[in-house]
Amino acid sequence: MIMAGVILVVSLYLLTLFFVSYCRLQVAAGRRVDLSDSAREAAGIEGQGVSGEEFQRLRKLVDLCPETNGDAYKLGAVRAYHAFLGMVQMLFGPMIPAAAAWATNERSGCAYYAAVALDARIAHTRRIYERDFLGQ
Amino acid sequence: MLGPLDYFVWILGLALEVFVVVFSVTRRQFLRYLPLNLYMLADAMFTVGSFYFVMHYGLQSLAYRYFYYYGDSLLTILLYFCVLGLYQHVFEEMEASKYVRAASLMLLVGTALVSFVIVRQSQDHLTGRFVVELSQNLYFVGLVLIYILWGAVMKLRETRMRVIQLVLALGIYFSAYSATYALRNLFPGLVLVRTILPPLVGTWLPLAWAYTLWRVPEETRLATAQLAASHAR
Numbered sequence: 001m002i003m004a005g006v007i008l009v010v011s012l013y014l015l016t017l018f019f020v021s022y023c024r025l026q027v028a029a030g031r032r033v034d035l036s037d038s039a040r041e042a043a044g045i046e047g048q049g050v051s052g053e054e055f056q057r058l059r060k061l062v063d064l065c066p067e068t069n070g071d072a073y074k075l076g077a078v079r080a081y082h083a084f085l086g087m088v089q090m091l092f093g094p095m096i097p098a099a100a101a102w103a104t105n106e107r108s109g110c111a112y113y114a115a116v117a118l119d120a121r122i123a124h125t126r127r128i129y130e131r132d133f134l135g136q
Numbered sequence: 137m138l139g140p141l142d143y144f145v146w147i148l149g150l151a152l153e154v155f156v157v158v159f160s161v162t163r164r165q166f167l168r169y170l171p172l173n174l175y176m177l178a179d180a181m182f183t184v185g186s187f188y189f190v191m192h193y194g195l196q197s198l199a200y201r202y203f204y205y206y207g208d209s210l211l212t213i214l215l216y217f218c219v220l221g222l223y224q225h226v227f228e229e230m231e232a233s234k235y236v237r238a239a240s241l242m243l244l245v246g247t248a249l250v251s252f253v254i255v256r257q258s259q260d261h262l263t264g265r266f267v268v269e270l271s272q273n274l275y276f277v278g279l280v281l282i283y284i285l286w287g288a289v290m291k292l293r294e295t296r297m298r299v300i301q302l303v304l305a306l307g308i309y310f311s312a313y314s315a316t317y318a319l320r321n322l323f324p325g326l327v328l329v330r331t332i333l334p335p336l337v338g339t340w341l342p343l344a345w346a347y348t349l350w351r352v353p354e355e356t357r358l359a360t361a362q363l364a365a366s367h368a369r
């Protein structure tokens with residue numbers, strides 16, 4: 001029983017570690033991409049950064065566009081990560097300000113990733129429109 | 137009794153496993169990721185076998201339970217070779233493959249010996265509880281191995297996105313299964329860890345690996361430092 005308890009605690013800790021690293025990998029890849037002006041305009045983003053609170057709104061906009069290069073999988077992972085960070089902020093924010101600051105920064109990364117996905121989907125939709133409707 | 141969702145998860149898992157193998161063969165990557173592909177092939181066969189046992193003997197039958205738990209234990213040992221294959225990928229530039237091979241041989245002999253001793257000592261009571269405990273321990277050993285590998289990835293500043301993603305997906309898989317089996321050991325009556333979590337966790341690995349091989353090109357690079365401390369944008 002003690003052994004099972006120890007294994008459970010260690011496994012849950014490492015599950016969190018691997019999950020956070022996996023999602024950060026997706027977010028970090030998104031951070032390397034610059035947002036186009038048209039995407040900023042379409043999403044109503046001003047300045048360089050994107051607030052974490054914008055994530056839900058951006059995700060809804062992403063859902064309006066057709067999927068591009070199988071990005072739904074990555075978006076699903078980032079969405080789960082965003083929800084996880086929200087939980088961290090809620091549970092540990094009042095007691096550990098550093099955790100809240102970290103979660104806020106990461107949530108901003110998630111929102112930026114959603115904006116990058118929106119940018120890619122808008123470009124993809126435009127290409128489809130030009131090819132199928134304008135015959136270019 | 138299995139519901140439509142169970143069948144869906146089952147078929148999805150099988151389709152993803154077959155996809156990984158077919159994709160690797162068509163892209164001439166089968167040998168590059170040999171242990172990973174062999175595991176996916178074995179897992180697909182195990183899924184078909186499980187389906188056969190459920191159809192012929194029933195979900196609650198002893199025959200299915202034995203097939204499931206012992207098959208799962210063998211698959212876990214096969215998964216160790218995937219971990220060692222990933223060790224070889226991480227250490228390939230250091231030309232340390234002979235050490236990795238020696239370590240894998242030691243691990244195989246060690247696992248066989250320990251399993252033999254455990255089974256021999258417990259042959260009078262090879263019960264469901266015993267196999268749950270064995271699986272829990274096997275997954276935990278795998279988790280320790282993958283954690284050490286993750287440490288090496290960070291230390292050596294591995295930049296290949298594909299390798300990093302394969303390692304992390306395996307880490308999530310091992311830790312989730314290890315936690316599930318530990319919960320099952322602690323709370324044997326909990327429905328969540330008996331019927332809901334195992335198929336979902338089981339689908340994760342083929343899904344994550346299929347996505348990685350399909351969508352992450354071999355040449356994509358990302359600094360691991362970005363994982364350790366990402367900057368605000």
